[in-house]
Each structure stands twice: as C-alpha cells, then as structure tokens.
Amino acid sequence: MQIKFMDETETAETAILEKNNFTHPWSEQDYMEHLHDEDKIYLTAVQDSIVVGSCVLWCSFETADLCNIVVDAAHRREGIAEALLYQAFQECAGKDVEQILLEVRESNRAAIGLYDKLGFERISLRKNYYRDPREHAVIMQKKL
C-alpha cells in the first residue's frame, strides 16, 4: 500500500468511495476543483493500482481542517487511515501548520477511535450540525 498525492486519474474512484460512505459526498468535480491548490493536501492510499482510501485537508495559516477521510469498507482496520493521517501530519508540518481541526458525527465510533488514537482531543460540540440524519458534531483538535 502506498500513500501519495492524489492525481486527476484518481478523482473518479475517490468520489465513488465518498458516495459509498457519506450522505452528502464530494463529487469528482469537487475533488478536481482544488486538487493542485498550494494550501490544500489531497492524499490517496493505493493498493494494486486501486484507490482504497483518501483524505483531504485545507490549510489556512496555522490551522488545517480535515475535510474528508475515507477508507474502502473492504480494507478497514488495516491501518490505512492511520497511514494517511501520519502522512498528512508531515505535509502540514511542512506548511507550518500548528493545529488540525475536524468535526465528526458523535455516533461515528470508528472515526472517533481513530482520532483518539492519533492524539486528537475533543474541544467542543456543535449541536445539530449534521443533517440526514440530524446529529451533533464533536469538534476535535490536534496540536502538531
């Protein structure tokens, strides 16, 4: 498995991963739009030439927002999300980012387990932030 920068040929596959996992997924066009922006980090995890995971962070000065992270259901618990985030931490450090922020559905045990393991801390709750279904968002922060 290889972690790499996403390229144009991977946006369609990544959008399918999104569609299979989120009620409001990013489209292929959404991925294409900012793929090469200097202040954004688009990573894929590739195994046997197939995209099995991806993550996206948008950086603004000292803060990066983790916008998306997803791993193919057939490849969960293989350490792929962890590998994506470790690479993302390195890319962030290279851009002088000091903290990563994210929001996550409070029922998303897998994602919260991942963020806990990697040292994110809960800093607040955004009530009824999500729709379809309506749910609170836990806001988490990792200081780099």
Ligand SMILES: CC(C)(COP(=O)(O)OP(=O)(O)OC[C@H]1O[C@@H](n2cnc3c(N)ncnc32)[C@H](O)[C@@H]1OP(=O)(O)O)[C@@H](O)C(=O)NCCC(=O)NCCS
């Ligand atoms: C959350 C997600 C990205 C995790 O991907 P993954 O590749 O399976 O995660 P990893 O294998 O790297 O797991 C790393 C750690 O996260 C935690 N974790 C992962 N899945 C978990 C689960 N189902 N339950 C509890 N903890 C879990 C564990 O601490 C795990 O370490 P361990 O395997 O040594 O116990 C994946 O479940 C996913 O794509 N979910 C759907 C999309 C999503 O919810 N994205 C997050 C939006 S905020």
